[in-house]
Amino acid sequence: MLQMRRIKKYEGTEAGLSMVNAGLGPAIVTRSVVRLDGEVIGQWDYHTQQRVVSSFPTQPKAHSLRPGAVVLAGQSTFLLSLAEFSDDEHDWFWDLITRRLVIEIGYESLYGGENFTVTPPIF
16 A cells, blocks of 8 residues: 655755555555646656756655566655755745646556555645
């Protein structure tokens, strides 16, 4: 059971779009779809990440999820994050991950065929 969360704790800490496997077993990624401002721009890979962040003054860290990637039970990772988040300096980043960017991840269990999907919660 994959879940996505937007995390912003307090000034100076890492903030971003996180994904966690809250299930009992591994999740196997089958596909991803990325939408920026409502337009489909590709799958969540290096090229799409660069397209999303290339115009920003600070480059966020990104973690790709290609088809076949395995997310272990209990594993948590930021799909997109800033290490030293500041409300004053990085309001563009929070706007990106709360309003402009939607990453949909398709996945299955080891048994296969379920066609589960996860997207960030709607604000």
